Amino acid sequence: MPYAVTIAEGEEFRIAEGKDGDYIVQFLPPMRDEAALTGQRPSSLTLDGKPAVEANVMRIDFRKDSFERKVDTSIDPPEEVIRRAVELFHSRLRFVTRAAHAQPISFPHGGVWRLDYTNDDGSPLEAREGYARSKRTKHIRWSFIGLSRGIWDSLFSLPSGFVVPVWDELHLDALAALPNVGTAVVLAATSLEVFISVLLDNLAAKRGLSSTLWEWIKDREGRILQQPSVEEQFDVLLKELSGHSLKEKAELWEAFKKIKHARNKFVHEGIAKIGNSILTAEDAAPLLHRVNEIISTVREWIPEELKWPAPQEKVEVEATHTLIEPSKPETKESQT
Numbered sequence: 001m002p003y004a005v006t007i008a009e010g011e012e013f014r015i016a017e018g019k020d021g022d023y024i025v026q027f028l029p030p031m032r033d034e035a036a037l038t039g040q041r042p043s044s045l046t047l048d049g050k051p052a053v054e055a056n057v058m059r060i061d062f063r064k065d066s067f068e069r070k071v072d073t074s075i076d077p078p079e080e081v082i083r084r085a086v087e088l089f090h091s092r093l094r095f096v097t098r099a100a101h102a103q104p105i106s107f108p109h110g111g112v113w114r115l116d117y118t119n120d121d122g123s124p125l126e127a128r129e130g131y132a133r134s135k136r137t138k139h140i141r142w143s144f145i146g147l148s149r150g151i152w153d154s155l156f157s158l159p160s161g162f163v164v165p166v167w168d169e170l171h172l173d174a175l176a177a178l179p180n181v182g183t184a185v186v187l188a189a190t191s192l193e194v195f196i197s198v199l200l201d202n203l204a205a206k207r208g209l210s211s212t213l214w215e216w217i218k219d220r221e222g223r224i225l226q227q228p229s230v231e232e233q234f235d236v237l238l239k240e241l242s243g244h245s246l247k248e249k250a251e252l253w254e255a256f257k258k259i260k261h262a263r264n265k266f267v268h269e270g271i272a273k274i275g276n277s278i279l280t281a282e283d284a285a286p287l288l289h290r291v292n293e294i295i296s297t298v299r300e301w302i303p304e305e306l307k308w309p310a311p312q313e314k315v316e317v318e319a320t321h322t323l324i325e326p327s328k329p330e331t332k333e334s335q336t
Contacts, residue, residue: 002103004037004054005030005093008047023077024063025085030055036112058105060085069117069131082115083107106179106281112138138323146315154313165308167195171291178288179281182266188288189263192256195295196233202306203241230260244301252297255290262287 013029032055045052060082068076075082086107094102107113114136117125125133170191177184197218204214217237218228228237234256239245247253262279266272272279279287299307 001030001056001058002105003099003101004056006045006047006052007055008050008052020077020081020084022064023081025081026061026063027085027089028059028061031057031059033057058086058089060089063120067117069133071130071132075115075135079108104179108137109282112136142319144317144319146317148313148315150313151311151315154311158309162309165195165198167191167198167295170194171288171295174288174291175285178285181262181272181279181281181284182270184284184288185259185262185266185272185279188291189259191291192234192259192294193230195298196230196238199298199302199306200233200237200241203238203302206303206306207241231257238298238301242298242301244298246294246298249297252290252294255287256294258287259291 007030011029016027018025032053036056037054041054045054062077062081062085064077068074086105090102090105093099114134116134117132119125127133168191170187174184174187174191177187200218201214234246234253236245246256258274262272262274262284265274272284274283296310299310
C-alpha cells in the first residue's frame with residue numbers, strides 16, 4: 001500500500017467476507033513488508049499503549065471453484081473485480097480512521113501487487129506447463145529535476161522582484177495532486193480561471209477602459225448569473241481585448257471544456273467525470289498538461305509588455321533500472 005497502518009502486536013482480526021459476482025472476497029489483516037517501508041522509521045511504536053508494528057501490505061483472498069490461469073490470458077479475477085475490492089477497503093479505512101493522508105490506491109497501475117493461485121488450504125499448486133501459479137507487477141515511480149547550466153542561469157536571470165504567477169503555482173499543484181484526480185482537476189480549472197481573470201484585467205487597463213466600466217462588465221454585484229462566464233472570458237472578452245479567442249484552437253478549447261466539466265462534476269457529484277465516464281489518473285495527466293499549452297498560446301496573443309517570463313530551457317534525463325539481475329555463467333574447476 002502507499003501508506004502504512006499501525007497494528008498492535010499479536011492483535012487478532014476477524015476475516016471480513018463478501019461476494020462480487022462468482023467470487024467470494026475475503027479481507028485479511030494487513031501484513032508487513034520490511035523492505036517496502038521507506039523513510040525514517042520510529043524507534044518505538046505503540047497502539048493504545050500496546051507495542052505495535054507498521055503493516056503496509058493489503059491481503060485479499062478471492063475464492064472460486066476454478067480460475068483461468070493460462071499464461072497468455074488476462075488475470076482472473078478480472079481487474080475490475082480486484083479494483084472494486086481494493087477501493088472498498090481503502091475508502092472505508094480512510095472514512096473510518098479519518099486518515100486524510102492515506103493516498104488513493106489505483107489498481108493495477110499504482111503500487112506493487114502480486115496475484116498467487118493456491119489450493120484451498122493455501123498450499124502451492126503443482127507446476128503445469130502453460131499455466132501460471134503467480135502473476136505480479138512492480139510499480140516504480142521516480143521523480144527527477146534536471147539542473148543544467150542553462151537552467152541554473154535562467155533561475156538567476158529572472159527580473160528583479162519577479163513573482164511567480166499564481167496561476168502557474170496552481171497548475172503545478174494540480175500536476176502534483178495526481179493520482180487524486182478530483183483535487184487535480186479543481187486546481188487545474190482554478191489556475192485557468194485565475195489566469196484569464198488577471199490577464200483580462202491587464203488587457204483592459206492597457207486598452208484604456210475605465211475601471212468603473214470594466215468592473216461593471218466583469219463583476220455584477222448581486223447579479224452573479226449576469227457575470228461573464230469563464231467560457232465567455234476565454235472567448236468573447238479575450239477576442240475583444242486581444243483580437244483572439246481560445247476557440248481558434250479547437251484542441252485547446254476542447255481540453256478547457258473537459259477540465260471545466262470534470263471540475264463541475266467533482267464539485268457537485270464528488271466524482272470527476274467527462275460525460276458519464278469517470279476520469280482516471282492516466283486520462284487526467286495529459287489533459288492537465290494542456291493547461292500550460294492554453295496559457296502559452298494566449299501569451300502569444302498579448303502585447304510584449306504584458307508578457308511574463310516563459311522559461312525555455314529543457315533537459316532530458318534518462319534512467320535505467322535492472323529488474324532482474326543477469327545470471328552468472330557457470331564456471332568449471334579443473335584438477336591437474
